[in-house]
Amino acid sequence: MSVQSVSKQTLQRLPQYLNFLKSMPRAGAANISATAIAEALGLGDVQVRKDLALVSSGGRPKVGYDADSLIADLERFLGYDDATSAVIVGAGDLGRALLGYHGFAAYGIEIVAAFDHDPARSGQTIHGKPVFPVERLQELCKRMQIRIGIIAVPAGEAQAVCDALVEGGVRAVWNFAPVMLSKPESVLVQNEDIAVPLAVLSKRLARKLAERE
């Protein structure tokens, strides 16, 4: 079953289910029935049951759905489990270099947009990618269902950017700022220091030059 083969009405209800499930207060694993969802959202019981059956095969009589699994099934169905689209924050030299780098395509990865706090930069396109004001970061990450954020801003701005990314639903952060980010445990962070490969090369060279003694 794909998004294309589902009625527009159903497609409009799926994000409602998702939002409700995510906002549900619970500790650890939890089950939820189609009836409970229908009641909470003021929808018809039969309709909700049908909608969810399209998306997930995890429903069991009397027990209902495991909430986490249903969230995952809904996100996958809606294409929200995208691990290959990224946004970059900071359209300075490094940001521009990454936006123009062709090597990401080999891994099926695309940087789809950039964000910058400089009004002279936002509104532009760089290497064909739109640059938005950083104030719209959280909103647009949510709307585009972005899961990967790249931080290419100065150290002092990195934590605020990280917070906005996480609030916007980003689950993995590639961080070029020389700062340890504080973030929820569930968010992956890859810290990058581009000096390291050159430092390694310099050490290898120093050893080699010394070997001739």
Added chain:
Amino acid sequence: MSVQSVSKQTLQRLPQYLNFLKSMPRAGAANISATAIAEALGLGDVQVRKDLALVSSGGRPKVGYDADSLIADLERFLGYDDATSAVIVGAGDLGRALLGYHGFAAYGIEIVAAFDHDPARSGQTIHGKPVFPVERLQELCKRMQIRIGIIAVPAGEAQAVCDALVEGGVRAVWNFAPVMLSKPESVLVQNEDIAVPLAVLSKRLARKLAERE
């Protein structure tokens, strides 16, 4: 003994010894006496003996110097064994980003100059570093005794740049161009693909998103 405490005359002769030793045809290890060097260069025997004694403690009676060790001692004395100064070729987005990156200083490494084939760029300074025309790459590497070159040009230009660097005396190359460089065995190469860390992060994220099934 440092360069400062040596007479100007001696200092001017040291590069002559170095050039002679490097140009000496030989297979494998070879010894050379101060007398032989003096004869080859038309200098006084005693003078050469004294000069070399300042620079190297490797001379042995009747045997002379091991040529490789003497080359290394001369280069170290003259400051030619610098494994921390680098030049970058290509002052595009990536080149600019690397020129402006503060993280190299933590490893004692400095990018001292950039080269570019674009006349609009050469003559400029970027992040305080001078940009020279790429035609001067070989000459200036030699003159500045540069041992590390960074290649940040398109794939099609990378091999020619590598050749010029090696001709200019560079012994270690950090290569951002997506191409396998052909170079002498003695030259170290570190190939860099900045997409790799993001590809790894993307895979980790995909695995994590799938775990929720």
